Amino acid sequence: MHHVYIEDIADYDGQEVTIKGWLYNKRSSGKVQFHIIRDGTGIIQGVIAPNAIGQELYQKCDRLPQESSVILSGRVRADERAPGGYELDVTQYEIIHEADEYPITPKEHGTAFLMDHRHLWLRSSKQQAIIRVRSEVVKACRDFYDERGFVLVDAPIFTPAACEGTSTLFETEYFDTKAYLTQSGQLYMEAGAMAFGKVYCFGPTFRAEKSKTRRHLTEFWMIEPEVAYLDLEGDMRLAEEMIVYIVQRVLERRHKELKTMERDTAPLEKVVPPFPRIRYDEAVAQLVKDGLDVKWGDDFGGDEETVLSQQFDKPLIVHRFPKAIKAFYMKTDPEDGRLALGMDVLAPEGYGEIVGGGQREDDLKVLGDKIEQHHLPVEAFQWYLDLRRYGTVPHSGFGLGVERTVAWICGIPHIRETVPFPRLMHRLYP
Amino acid sequence: MHHVYIEDIADYDGQEVTIKGWLYNKRSSGKVQFHIIRDGTGIIQGVIAPNAIGQELYQKCDRLPQESSVILSGRVRADERAPGGYELDVTQYEIIHEADEYPITPKEHGTAFLMDHRHLWLRSSKQQAIIRVRSEVVKACRDFYDERGFVLVDAPIFTPAACEGTSTLFETEYFDTKAYLTQSGQLYMEAGAMAFGKVYCFGPTFRAEKSKTRRHLTEFWMIEPEVAYLDLEGDMRLAEEMIVYIVQRVLERRHKELKTMERDTAPLEKVVPPFPRIRYDEAVAQLVKDGLDVKWGDDFGGDEETVLSQQFDKPLIVHRFPKAIKAFYMKTDPEDGRLALGMDVLAPEGYGEIVGGGQREDDLKVLGDKIEQHHLPVEAFQWYLDLRRYGTVPHSGFGLGVERTVAWICGIPHIRETVPFPRLMHRLYP
Numbered sequence: 139m140h141h142v143y144i145e146d147i148a149d150y151d152g153q154e155v156t157i158k159g160w161l162y163n164k165r166s167s168g169k170v171q172f173h174i175i176r177d178g179t180g181i182i183q184g185v186i187a188p189n190a191i192g193q194e195l196y197q198k199c200d201r202l203p204q205e206s207s208v209i210l211s212g213r214v215r216a217d218e219r220a221p222g223g224y225e226l227d228v229t230q231y232e233i234i235h236e237a238d239e240y241p242i243t244p245k246e247h248g249t250a251f252l253m254d255h256r257h258l259w260l261r262s263s264k265q266q267a268i269i270r271v272r273s274e275v276v277k278a279c280r281d282f283y284d285e286r287g288f289v290l291v292d293a294p295i296f297t298p299a300a301c302e303g304t305s306t307l308f309e310t311e312y313f314d315t316k317a318y319l320t321q322s323g324q325l326y327m328e329a330g331a332m333a334f335g336k337v338y339c340f341g342p343t344f345r346a347e348k349s350k351t352r353r354h355l356t357e358f359w360m361i362e363p364e365v366a367y368l369d370l371e372g373d374m375r376l377a378e379e380m381i382v383y384i385v386q387r388v389l390e391r392r393h394k395e396l397k398t399m400e401r402d403t404a405p406l407e408k409v410v411p412p413f414p415r416i417r418y419d420e421a422v423a424q425l426v427k428d429g430l431d432v433k434w435g436d437d438f439g440g441d442e443e444t445v446l447s448q449q450f451d452k453p454l455i456v457h458r459f460p461k462a463i464k465a466f467y468m469k470t471d472p473e474d475g476r477l478a479l480g481m482d483v484l485a486p487e488g489y490g491e492i493v494g495g496g497q498r499e500d501d502l503k504v505l506g507d508k509i510e511q512h513h514l515p516v517e518a519f520q521w522y523l524d525l526r527r528y529g530t531v532p533h534s535g536f537g538l539g540v541e542r543t544v545a546w547i548c549g550i551p552h553i554r555e556t557v558p559f560p561r562l563m564h565r566l567y568p
Numbered sequence: 569m570h571h572v573y574i575e576d577i578a579d580y581d582g583q584e585v586t587i588k589g590w591l592y593n594k595r596s597s598g599k600v601q602f603h604i605i606r607d608g609t610g611i612i613q614g615v616i617a618p619n620a621i622g623q624e625l626y627q628k629c630d631r632l633p634q635e636s637s638v639i640l641s642g643r644v645r646a647d648e649r650a651p652g653g654y655e656l657d658v659t660q661y662e663i664i665h666e667a668d669e670y671p672i673t674p675k676e677h678g679t680a681f682l683m684d685h686r687h688l689w690l691r692s693s694k695q696q697a698i699i700r701v702r703s704e705v706v707k708a709c710r711d712f713y714d715e716r717g718f719v720l721v722d723a724p725i726f727t728p729a730a731c732e733g734t735s736t737l738f739e740t741e742y743f744d745t746k747a748y749l750t751q752s753g754q755l756y757m758e759a760g761a762m763a764f765g766k767v768y769c770f771g772p773t774f775r776a777e778k779s780k781t782r783r784h785l786t787e788f789w790m791i792e793p794e795v796a797y798l799d800l801e802g803d804m805r806l807a808e809e810m811i812v813y814i815v816q817r818v819l820e821r822r823h824k825e826l827k828t829m830e831r832d833t834a835p836l837e838k839v840v841p842p843f844p845r846i847r848y849d850e851a852v853a854q855l856v857k858d859g860l861d862v863k864w865g866d867d868f869g870g871d872e873e874t875v876l877s878q879q880f881d882k883p884l885i886v887h888r889f890p891k892a893i894k895a896f897y898m899k900t901d902p903e904d905g906r907l908a909l910g911m912d913v914l915a916p917e918g919y920g921e922i923v924g925g926g927q928r929e930d931d932l933k934v935l936g937d938k939i940e941q942h943h944l945p946v947e948a949f950q951w952y953l954d955l956r957r958y959g960t961v962p963h964s965g966f967g968l969g970v971e972r973t974v975a976w977i978c979g980i981p982h983i984r985e986t987v988p989f990p991r992l993m994h995r996l997y998p
Contacts, residue, residue, distance in 0.1 A: 141797075143765065145717060158797040159765075160959045178765025178796065179717060207959035209797075237958045257759035257951045258958060260721075266763065273720040280710065287575060287609060290703040291690075294989040295725075295772050295787055298996045310740045310749070312786075313778070313993055319740070326989055329687035329998070333696065335573065335589075335608025342725050342771060348743070356742075357725055366608065367571075367588040367639075521687045521998030528667040528688060529590045529637035559724040559756055563743055566728045568759070568951035 139211045139230075144180035147214055147224050156211045157182060157226060160261070161202055161237075171199055173228075174221055175210060176261070183220040184210050184228045191231045199231060205261070207234040256559060257568045267395035268555055271388055272544045276340075278387040279361045279538070282380050283338045288363060291330035293323025293339040298518050306345045308356075319344040322537060325467070325522050327364035328498060331533050332525055338363040350563060352552040353440060353490060355541060357561040364535030370479040370497040373534035374455050377483050377493050378413050380538070381453055385409040388547055401549045405487055408451050413483070415455040421446055437463040438482075443490035450486060457481035457496075466508040469497040469532075481536070489546040495536020502526035569641045569660075574610035577644055577654050586641045587612060587656065590691070591632055591667075601629055603658075604651055605640060606691070613650040614640050616658045625661060635691070637664040686989060687998045697825035698985055701818055702974045706770075708817040709791045709968070712810050713768045718793060721760035723753025723769040728948050736775045738786075749774040752967060755897070755952050757794035758928060761963050762955055768793040780993060782982040783870060783920060785971060787991040794965030800909040800927040803964035804885050807913050807923050808843050810968070811883055815839040818977055831979045835917055838881050843913070845885040851876055867893040868912075873920035880916060887911040887926075896938040899927040899962075911966070919976040925966020932956035 139156040147155075159177030166172070173184040188196040202208075211230040216223065242258055252259045259265055283290075296310075296317040308319040323339040330337035340361040347354055363376065385406050388396070396403055416424070421442075425432045428445055432438075438446070438456075447454050461470055461478035471477035480496035499505045505526055509516050544556035554560040559568065569586040577585075589607030596602070603614040618626040632638075641660040646653065672688055682689045689695055713720075726740075726747040738749040753769040760767035770791040777784055793806065815836050818826070826833055846854070851872075855862040858875055862868075868876070868886075877884050891900055891908035901907035910926035929935045935956055939949050974986035984990040989998065 143717065158961070160762075178719075178761075178763060205959040207961045235960045240958055255951075255954075257756075257954060260759065260763035269721060269764070270719060272722075276720055276722075277710070277714055280707070284707055287573065289608075289700060290706055291699060291988045292702075292706075292772075292789065294991055295774075296991050296996060308740045308742075310738045312738075312996060313776075315996065317996055326687075326998075329690065330988065331608070332590075333608060333690035334699070342722075344725075346743075359722065518997075521685075524685075524687060528670055529635040530665045531588070531637045558721045558760065561724055561726050566726060566742060566745065566747055567948075568756075 144175075144177050144182050144222065147180070147182060147222075148216075150214045151216050151224070152214060154211065154213050154229075155226075156209060156230075157184075158209045159207070161204055161206045161208055163204065164202070166200060171196070173199070173202075173208075173210075175208065175226075178266075181222045182224050182226055183217075183222065184212065184226045184231075186228045186231060190227075190229055195231060198233065202233065203237045204240045205258075206237040208232065209234060253554070253560070253565060254567070260558065263398055265555065267392075267398040268544065268548050268550065269558055270395050271392050271548055272540070272556055274388050274392050275384055275540060275544050275547065276359075278384045279380070279540070280340065281387075282383045283336075283361075283363060286336065288336040288338050289330070289334040291327065291334065291337040291339055292341060293320060293326040293362070295320050295341070306347050308344050308346050321345060322360070323362050324364065324535060324537065327362055327535055328522070328525055328533060331364040331366040331535070332529065332531070335367075336363070336365050348563060351440060352554075353542060355553060355557065355560055355562060358553075358557070359540040360537045361540065362535060362537040364533065366531050366533045368497075368534040369532055370457065370481060370534060373495055373497060373536060374415060374457065374481055377481070377495065377536050377538070378411050378453075378455070381413075381483065381493070381543075382409055382411055384543065385547065396548075399548055399550070401547075405451065406547065409453065409486075413453045413455050414450050415457060418456060418459045418477070421456050424449070435460050435462065440490055443484050444488040447484040447486050447490060448488050453486060453492070454484045455481055456484065464496075466512040466514065467498050467505070469499045470504070479534075483536075485542070485546040487546065487549070489542065491539075492542045492546065493536050493538045495534065497532065497534040500526060500530045500532055502530065574605075574607050574612050574652065577610070577612060577652075578646075580644045581646050581654070582644060584641065584643050584659075585656075586639060586660075587614075588639045589637070591634055591636045591638055593634065594629075594632070596630060601626070603629070603632075603638075603640075605638065605656075608696075611652045612654050612656055613647075613652065614642065614656045614658045614661075616661060620657075620659055621661045628663065629661060632663065633667045634670045635688075636667040638662065639664060683984070683990070683995060684997070690988065693828055695985065697822075697828040698974065698978050698980065699988055700825045701822050701978055702970070702986055704818050704822050705814055705970060705974055705977065706789075708814045709810070709970070710770065711817075712813045713766075713791075713793060716766065718766040718768050719760070719764040721757065721764065721767040721769055722771060723750060723756040723792070725750050725771070736777050738774050738776050751775060752790065753792050754794065754965060754967065757792050757965055758952070758955055758963060761794040761796040761965070762959065762961070765797075766793070766795050778993060781870060782984075783972060785983060785987065785990055785992060788983075788987070789970040790967045791970065792965060792967040794963065796961050796963045798927075798964040799962055800887065800911060800964060803925055803927060803966060804845060804887065804911055807911070807925065807966055807968070808841050808883075808885070811843075811913065811923070811973075812839055812841055814973065815977060826978075829978055829980070831977075835881065836977065839883065839916075843883050843885050844880050845887060848886060848889045848907070851886050854879070865890050865892065870920055873914050874918040877914040877916050877920060878918050883916055883922070884914045885911055886914065894926075896942040896944065897928050897935070899929045900934070909964075915972070915976040917976065917979070919972065921969075922972045922976065923966050923968045925964065927962065927964040930956060930960045930962055932960065
């Protein structure tokens with residue numbers, strides 16, 4: 139019989155099909171058994187009568203542990219009451235493997251236990267929904283740039299030098315020298331933008347931060363566009379347009395998953411342009427008004443971001459920060475020498491920063507001086523300085539963190555569930 | 569005036585536009601100058617008359633070095649003879665930055681010099697074409713799986729243990745322990761396939777090989793699908809279908825780039841199913857017949873792959889290798905205990921292996937024994953063994969190396985040019 143995936147079952151109403159999957163749940167009415175089968179694409183209820191498969195197999199089915207692998211054949215029948223909306227009147231039931239007693243049960247488990255069993259936990263409906271949203275977010279990010287003629291320029295993972303200090307870098311022996319794992323592809327994207335006009339990279343990045351907050355992973359994915367001849371205003375528009383695109387895509391295509399997670403979609407539906415934009419100065423004034431102990435020149439932490447983002451029902455763009463708290467490559471605001479032309483986007487509902495970026499320093503002399511002031515090894519940056527020697531232009535870009543974006547869209551508190559196999563300070567297994 | 573990208577110029581024939589780019593080349597007829605401008609999306613010829621922009625600026629333009637950044641405005645006019653097919657009758661010419669003398673000249677440069685200037689070399693037409701083909705290959709890979717309902721399950725980069733021995737692993741301090749950079753996401757994809765049915769990962773992988781061949785990088789990208797309830801035959805069909813999809817996509821959408829590289833597309837047009845399939849046994853017999861010093865049990869190197877692949881005008885699938893030369897996780901052929909259910913795909917025209925994969929061992933006892941025989945740390949593999957404890961099923965997958973695939977499609981001899989910033993044993997800069 140024809141093997142079909144459960145996600146396509148509606149096309150086979152009334153037909154005989156074969157389903158290959160795992161036993162997700164079961165109950166018995168005495169006369170028949172109802173087996174809920176999952177195959178990774180959906181669930182379907184198999185209705186099993188003893189005379190259809192024989193008494194001996196029927197008894198065996200009744201004792202079959204959860205997550206046993208099974209192949210079922212039968213006729214598909216629409217039934218509103220069934221989980222998934224369809225039932226299968228089973229005519230053949232084959233047990234591929236009788237599982238050991240499954241460790242994840244409907245009772246509450248602690249996070250450490252679930253994370254130790256992440257390879258199995260991924261089979262549960264909520265985790266499935268999150269990873270499917272993640273898959274859609276990644277696709278939306280790439281489609282957004284591909285549709286706009288951006289060229290994918292993969293940034294290297296091994297880098298010879300640090301972009302923003304060495305304290306949070308992972309280091310590795312690289313034959314007879316040392317290499318560091320990238321924290322950002324940005325510098326390479328600047329070279330890409332000078333070659334291709336509009337580029338992006340999308341890959342894993344690494345931070346050896348001794349941080350245990352709900353917003354940090356040691357390994358996370360970031361998409362980083364970079365555009366030649368783009369200024370800060372254009373950069374903010376690009377980020378806004380992209381975030382709207384991602385959220386709309388998930389609302390359109392992952393409605394079922396959002397429902398599984400019981401995500402209130404009303405806040406997501408409000409994510410339309412224009413996003414509010416406030417200057418750092420205004421943000422500080424607002425925070426002080428709200429009673430926070432913040433003064434001009436301070437960097438914002440999670441608390442400040444939460445307070446700011448909760449005042450709007452859309453993502454909030456904060457721009458023009460004190461240059462002392464920003465990276466060496468940011469361009470100084472020509473209208474106020476204390477400020478850098480940077481911007482962050484804070485997700486609403488208290489989720490905090492999901493985007494950081496801005497306009498880059500494009501003057502050779504100024505950039506060279508900044509590299510010295512930051513005590514960075516100037517030799518390692520010669521190629522980067524070359525971009526200012528041979529046809530320098532105004533240019534801007536940003537990075538969007540995938541895990542934080544997925545956490546916000548899914549409405550889950552900790553980003554560790556937004557990645558299939560999270561890596562944290564104390565988590566390297568499985 | 570309206571800023572347009574050169575790739576869209578055909579939509580603006582007869583209109584006034586602004587182009588923002590770099591001076592790629594120039595010549596003078598005495599009365600007018602012809603400036604070829606690139607903006608990363610294409611090239612256009614600007615026709616500059618002294619009375620249009622003023623004598624002083626005209627003189628300056630005449631001395632302007634290559635790769636200076638410029639903004640030109642004028643009317644678009646179709647002209648078959650012009651490089652790119654369009655000319656711009658320039659009415660405004662703004663010099664943004666006068667470049668230093670550009671180090672990459674039309675004369676021959678050595679590879680080391682070009683690689684040291686990779687950040688600039690990417691501006692040349694052939695390198696642009698290669699990276700655009702790469703961008704398309706990556707998109708085709710992802711689209712192929714996304715269209716077929718596969719879920720993206722990103723594999724971790726930091727792993728606690730080695731999949732195939734530790735000699736070629738990059739190691740890093742991970743807080744109070746050690747971590748290794750992934751060589752393959754496969755084991756994690758197996759967990760993914762049991763959860764989602766059909767999954768793939770696509771990310772950088774790492775090999776600390778002291779190898780300087782034209783087929784090796786220390787950092788390369790790999791796409792790895794994994795499917796539950798798929799056997800070796802199905803796995804070979806999936807690989808075949810994917811390779812056809814990728815090649816067709818590049819032929820359709822990157823014709824211009826292939827032409828720039830002077831790639832003969834006739835061999836690519838022959839890449840249609842079915843691909844020839846031969847058993848390892850037959851491959852050895854063929855190699856012996858061709859006079860190579862190979863005996864049953866040997867692994868194939870670059871030379872053997874080249875000889876085999878040159879005998880066919882399509883990719884060649886070699887399957888059922890001696891299990892002694894294959895990884896511990898490969899399933900033993902039930903019809904011949906000496907063999908593993910593995911398969912490689914060799915690209916034609918002598919390019920060698922681009923895909924490696926096969927059916928995985930799904931029996932708990934057999935897999936446990938193999939882990940012991942290979943002296944692997946069994947504790948680190950408990951989660952992997954769990955996949956055989958809780959509903960094990962036949963399953964298969966493979967990995968396709970992006971750089972080797974791009975090298976073949978582009979017809980270039982060394983894979984170092986297929987990645988924006990290659991990482992080799994002696995190459996970590998820029």
